[in-house]
Amino acid sequence: MDININVKIDCPNIVNAVLALSEALEQMKAEVQINAGFQSQPKEVQAIKENLQNNEKSKIPTLEEVRSFLAKLSQKGKQKEVKS
Incomplete structure (x- = not known):
């Protein structure tokens, strides 16, 4: 099953907020993996x-x-x- 979603956002503030959120989530994920893997x-x-x-x-x-x-x-x- 393929699902394609296209979203166009014309507000740079929202784009920046979403990008910042995605970076923060990636860092949190990496920290959790590091804490679980390295004691x-x-x-x-x-x-x-x-x-x-x-x-x-x-x-x-x-x-x-x-x-x-x-x-x-x-x-x-x-x-x-x-x-x-």
Whole structure:
């Protein structure tokens, strides 16, 4: 059974709201899947959290530092964790 639905919306505000809702639903779905599939965090992430807790006066990482760290994790085969 094939069902075809064509909808034309001329209101950009509604289109933007629907797009934002669909993105939010996809993120929620991904978070639920991640929470169900991963019960522990990667060792690298746990080490960073411990270092931050031990050094209360540690600096906040810059965007470049975060991107560099995530790139290294991605190269080590942790693409799913990086994406989440």
